Amino acid sequence: MKIIDAHTHIDYISHKHQDDVFESICCTTDESQWIDLVNIIKNDNAVYGAFGIHPWYVDSVKPEFDERLEELLLDNDSYMVGEIGLDKYKPYLDKQINVFEKQLKVAVKLHRVVFLHCVGAWDKVLNILKQYKKSDLPILVVHDFHGSTEILDFLLNNYNVMFSFNNINKPEYIKQIPDDKIMVESDGKKDVILFDVIKKIENIKHNENIGDIIYNNTQRILKNG
Numbered sequence: 001m002k003i004i005d006a007h008t009h010i011d012y013i014s015h016k017h018q019d020d021v022f023e024s025i026c027c028t029t030d031e032s033q034w035i036d037l038v039n040i041i042k043n044d045n046a047v048y049g050a051f052g053i054h055p056w057y058v059d060s061v062k063p064e065f066d067e068r069l070e071e072l073l074l075d076n077d078s079y080m081v082g083e084i085g086l087d088k089y090k091p092y093l094d095k096q097i098n099v100f101e102k103q104l105k106v107a108v109k110l111h112r113v114v115f116l117h118c119v120g121a122w123d124k125v126l127n128i129l130k131q132y133k134k135s136d137l138p139i140l141v142v143h144d145f146h147g148s149t150e151i152l153d154f155l156l157n158n159y160n161v162m163f164s165f166n167n168i169n170k171p172e173y174i175k176q177i178p179d180d181k182i183m184v185e186s187d188g189k190k191d192v193i194l195f196d197v198i199k200k201i202e203n204i205k206h207n208e209n210i211g212d213i214i215y216n217n218t219q220r221i222l223k224n225g
């Protein structure tokens with residue numbers, strides 16, 4: 001089976017460690033990692049990059065970070081935006097909203113795939129998404145979804161969304177999400193064996209081709225389509 005890690009971080013690039021994993025999409029968490037990820041990508045063509053500031057790290061944002069993000073993305077058409085979003089249980093929610101809005105604006109302007117982190121704040125994320133015409137929004141890759149099945153339904157019906165999972169604690173999510181919208185991720189955790197995550201999805205979906213479908217789904221993201 002060929003697997004792509006659809007969401008990891010620079011400290012654990014899973015294709016270097018797991019035999020079935022061939023490529024990894026790496027998300028940054030703060031601006032200091034942007035240059036590190038650019039260098040990793042230059043030295044390993046199996047790494048794809050998403051650049052952004054994670055909601056847990058908004059405390060350290062520097063002025064005009066969004067202008068530098070835009071400049072960086074303009075350097076390379078394959079660069080995506082992530083990991084960005086909101087986390088209700090972490091400090092500085094107002095600042096998180098401001099930083100998320102600025103980064104989303106850049107992603108919309110350049111039409112780059114967005115890797116989204118949302119914990120307990122779907123009402124706020126949906127309010128921000130509403131500021132845009134749906135057709136103007138890029139693909140949103142929701143990672144480690146934890147919301148209600150109603151929110152899940154709403155996202156599936158209204159936006160161009162994909163979902164990546166590193167655990168299958170809630171099989172109902174997997175049942176609800178169409179095969180062509182699921183991916184797998186390590187999220188930088190060494191103990192997440194992507195092959196095992198796919199096997200769990202295969203059992204829930206009763207579809208022995210799901211590994212290939214998941215691979216193709218992630219390839220589609222890399223082609224921004």
Ligand SMILES: [Zn+2]
Pocket residue numbers: 007008009027083143187
């Ligand atoms: Zn992450």
